Amino acid sequence: MKYVGFLVVLALTIALAVAVSRPFGAIPPLAPLLDPNHGFWQNAISEDELAEDELELKNLSSEVKVVYDENLIPHVFASNAADLYRAQGYITAKHRLWQMEFQTMAAGGRISEIVGPLALDLDRMTRRKGLAYGAEKGMKFIQENDPDSYLLLEAYADGVNQYIDQMSDARLPVEYKILNYRPEHWSAYKSILLLKYMTDMLVGDRDLEYSNLRKILGDVMLDKLYPEYPSGVEPIIEPGHKWNFNPLSVTQPDSIPYPNDQLVIDPLPQPEEGTGSNNWAVSGSKTKSGNPILANDPHLSLNLPSLWFSMQLTTPEHSVKGATLPGALGVISGFNENIAWGVTNATRDTRDWYKITFQDKTRKAYRFGEKWEQTTFRVEEIKVKGEDVFLDTVVYTHYGPVVYDKTFNSKRQDINFALKWNVHEGSNEQKTFLLLNSAKNYEDYNIALDNYTAPAQNFVFASNSGDIAMRIQGKFPLKWKGQGKFFMDGADPRMEWQGYIPNEQNASTLNPSRGFVSSANQHPTDSTYPYYVFDNSFEFYRNRRLNSQLSEMSEITIEDMQGLQFDDYYLHAAEALPIMLELLSSEAESGAEAKKYLSLLKEWDFYADPNQKAPTLFYIWWRKTYGQIWKELSENVAPIVLPSYYQTVLFMKNEPSDPVFDLKNTSEMETAASHVKQGFEEMLADMKKWEADEGDFSWANYKKTTIQHLVPQFKSFSVENVYTGGGSGILNATSSRHGASWRMVVELGPEIKAFGIYPGGQSGNPGSKYYSNFIQKWANGEYLNFDLRTSDQAEGVLFQTILN
Structure with a gap:
């Protein structure tokens, strides 16, 4: 109290x-x-006041010891894997139960059960995408192909359920009390579903938008505004890498009759702007100690409770520590006594859309070549709080579920789109992390990754034997050039995927001569890679800043890597602002306010630190200018995606008078300078209002970074206006609602040295002092010591619990 x-x-x-x-x-x-x-x-009441020396846990083969450090990070010591994961399930539920269940209910399209009809359309979309269907396929695959993994999933679920069954009403998380519902039992299926949910969060596609763009712009202008390999691309795998394999052949149709519809429908939700990640590893040749150093910081929505829950998991065979995902087994990004690994999103197009032609209104058959293939029907029963059950009939083809049809999100009777997605195929991502947790070397790392399907990730690796590596892993379809960039005719068998790229031919590198590997969501390879690679959202700024710094650095220390994770250099501004200043006409510089702002911009060193004012000015000016340049394109009724910032800057620099800048519905001939001037005037108007209403326009005060509760309406459980720098497109990618959800730096020597932090706390209880206690350290670029601990280390122990 x-x-x-x-x-x-x-x-x-x-x-x-x-x-x-x-x-x-x-x-x-x-x-x-x-x-x-x-x-x-x-x-x-905080957890340290509720500590218990001993707890009864059924189905353990021997005693499990749980040692909490001063930050409420549990270190679990068990004699075997089954006991370890049963204890992990129990301990995770004890601190994060509501979060675990809420996220899996979202993944299963069940939020309407909690909040009523408000979430019905969201639940329908989730069901129609087939996340639950994919989890069912995954569970069957694991049961049939890896019963040992399934037994561990069951052990984890048993631990969660034992906590639920022992939990008193007093200990029920406050969100259940406010929303007036109770937890249900966990299952292996829910752990599998949670990993499918992560895929949905990280995978996007713009097939429908690109189809609209193709119709609006034509092929020539589309390729000009949206080049697949813009000049200056720095891929993940070092340029010039030799591909030592014989690629599989892919047959491209002589002609590709893309459907010519312009689609006025809402596309699937895409990964939010700011979602991304950085990871890298430097070899001992570039470090002061002579040991490899690995770093990872996944960029996701900044939420409370935090996406991650830190743990150490130890058996006699291995000891692993890092960030766990509540609801999944093992450590997702972390290290053990021999290796470290981390992940970034690989942004590969693994979702394709097919236009379905049904035989008649019954939708029992659809055209495929010269035949009519039979459909199947899946009736989704959606419980709605306070209302009757909603029944949604989803048609399934051999491609996958028909997401858009006459009953959902389409005003036309003839628009039926099926989604083909590798999530709908059986896979066992959980095994990848179980194997990584106990891996000893590069060979073990590769064996672990062979089990991984989705979401596609860039797995960085380092070992205490000196190896560093990067592998871009997922189950990638074999496609001819351009396949899947636009929606396709499902009646044409030539539009089918032709198989998958073999795991051993996925792009990877081991110990490159430059002394480092790195990824930041950019293009995976240069154009010499023999398979078609496409995504609309490759990154162009963080990766180049990261590579330039790593190339120049030597005698690297852990502190250097921590500083690089917190680097605020705004490369986009450094490249765009000088061009904008040069294009700005002299008359726009008149007036006291204009001179004041321009003085700040001209003196700026391009670091987006929290106390700087120039980042705010540039951010507003750029957004206004960018909006002006693509004004007519963005006014289309049909959904589209606009050209990238990177490509827009290249046009402004190299072709400022190109017709691409001309607005067709005006009498003037606009150039890049026209838009820069208009953007500057709009920035002045915005700043006048901001200074009148808010006063301070320093960067932190303008972007107002918020760590938001998973239920946005629970504002009292959020932390607003966190004082920190960075931003989207910056290595310290902290924008208003996104940023580094976990920062980790590990040095792989005879003795592992590790540091980590995330924006939240170990507890999921807003009333606990461990709910948000990491946020200030995270905002300041500080870290917690994450070294491995033994079961008898007493220093910094908060309390211990024996599970019998």
Whole structure:
């Protein structure tokens, strides 16, 4: 009861319950919520005050010891894998149960059960994409092909369920109390579903938007504005890499009759702007110690509870530590006594759309070549809080589910689009992480990755034997050039994928001569790679800044790598601003405010530090200019994607008078300078309003970084206006709602040295002092010591628990 901040917030519980429940449905019963023995008051107690020396846990073969350090990071010591993962499930549920369940209910299209009809369309979209269907396929695949992994998934679920069964009403997470529902049992299926949900968060496609662009612009202009390999690309695998394999052949049709529809439908939700990641490893030849150093910082939405939960997991065979994903087994990004690994999103197009021609209104058959293939029907029963069950019939073809049809998101009876996605095929990503957790060398790392299908990831690797490596891993379809860039005719068998790239032919590199490997969501390879590679969202700024720094650095230390993860250099601004200043006409520089802002911009060193004001000015000026340049294109009714910032800057620099800048619906001939001037004037207007309303326009105050609760309406459980720099396209990729969800730096020597941090805390309980206690350190670029611990280390121990 001594945590005043939490109690002040929860003194408003009645108002909060009413406010958040109004859009969701009925207000929860207030008597249980206010009950001093079982209600929200009990959530004001932190975990160290609830510590228990011993707990009874069924189905263990021997005692498991759990040692919590001063930051509430559990170190679990078990005699075998089954006990280890049963304990992991129990401990994770103890601190993150509501988060685990909420995320899997979102993945299963079940949010309407909690909040009512408000989420019905979201749930329908999730079901129609086939996430639950893919998880069912995955579970069957694991049961049939890897029963040992399935037994471990079951052990984890058993641990979660034992915690749920032992949990008192007092310990029920506060979100359940406010939203008035209770947890259900966990299962192996839910762990599999959670990993499919991560795929959905990270995989995008722009097939429908590119189809619209092709119709609007034509092929020539499309290739000009959206080149697949713009000049200046620096790929993940070092240029000039030799591909020592014979590629499989791919047959491209002589003619490709793309459907000519312009589509006015809402595309699937795409990964949000700012979603990305950095990882790299430097060899001992470039470090002060002579040992390899590995770094990883995945960029995702900044949420509370944090996406990650830190743990050490130890058996007599191995000891691993790092970031776990609540609901999944093992460590996802981390290290053990021999190796370290990390991941970034590989942004590869593994989702394709096919236009389906049904035989008749019954939709029982569809054309495929000269035949009519039979469909199957999957009836999705969506429970809706306070209303009747909603039944949604989804048609399945051999490609996959028909997401868009006459019953969903399409106003035309003849628009039926099926989604082909490797998530719908059986796979076992969980095994990849189980094997990585105990891997000893480069060979083990490759064996682990052979099990990995989706989402495509760039797996960085380093070992204490001195190796560094990078492998771009996923199950990638064999495609002819251009296949999947636009939606295809599902009646034409030539549009089928022709198989998959073999694992051993996925792009990879081991110990390159430059002394480092790195990735930041850019193009995977140069144009010599023998397979077609495409995505609309390759990154152009973080990767070049990272590579330039790593190329120049020597005698590298852990501190240097930490500094690089927190690097605020704004490369996009460094390349665009000088061009904009040169194109700005002199009359635009008149006036006191214009001179003040231009002075700040001209003196700027291009670092987006929190106290700097120039980043705000550039950000607004650029966005206004960019919006002007592509104004007519963005006014299309049909969904499209605009050209990249990188390509736009190249046009401004190299072809400032190109007709691409001319707006066809005006009498003037616009150039890049016209748009820069208009953007500057709009920036002045915005700044006048901002200074009148807010005053301070320093970068941190303008971007207002927020670590938001998973339920946005629970603002009291969020942390707003975090004072930190960086931004989208910067190595320290901290924008208003996205950023480094986990930072890790590991030196692989005879004795492992490791450091990590994430923007949150170990607890999922907003009333705990461990809920958000890492945020300030994270915002300042500080780290926690993450060294491996033994079971008898007493220094910094918060408390210990024996599971019997």
